[in-house]
Amino acid sequence: MTLRVLLTALLVANLVSALGVVHARHQHRQLFVQATRLEAARDELNIEFGRLQLEQATWAESNRIDQVARDRLGMKFPEGGETVVVRP
Template sequence: MSRLLLTALVAANVISALAVVYARHQHRQLFVQLSRLERARDELNIEFGRLQLEQATWAESNRIDQVARDRLGMKFPEGPEIVVVRP
């Protein structure tokens, strides 16, 4: 009986050790994946900041005014060119 108990305890100890090794291996893999995802997130945040800056530059009113004048030939109307329509 004690021999059977000893064998069961040794088997449980080996199984427990294998479970610890597996859990550590899985933890390392997940940590590496987390690090990759954090790096990708940081790169996306940097790109998003660049795109916001670019959008602000393109949407600036002076830029829009310059493009309207240069490319489209637009200008502000002079006094006699303004017509007021009243209901």
């Protein structure tokens, strides 16, 4: 009788262990797919970040700022007589 109980316990332990392995492999596959998707999203964001840095550098060029200040805002450099120096 004890041999039968021992074999039954070993069989149940073997089944539980096998189900644990199946569950762990399934979870690993799901996490791998999710990691792959996240890496692709990261790569897309890095590409867009590079584009935005390039665009920012283009908009921030000193020649462009000077041109916009003159054309759109009507700004100009002050003449010599228009400059006032304030001393403490």
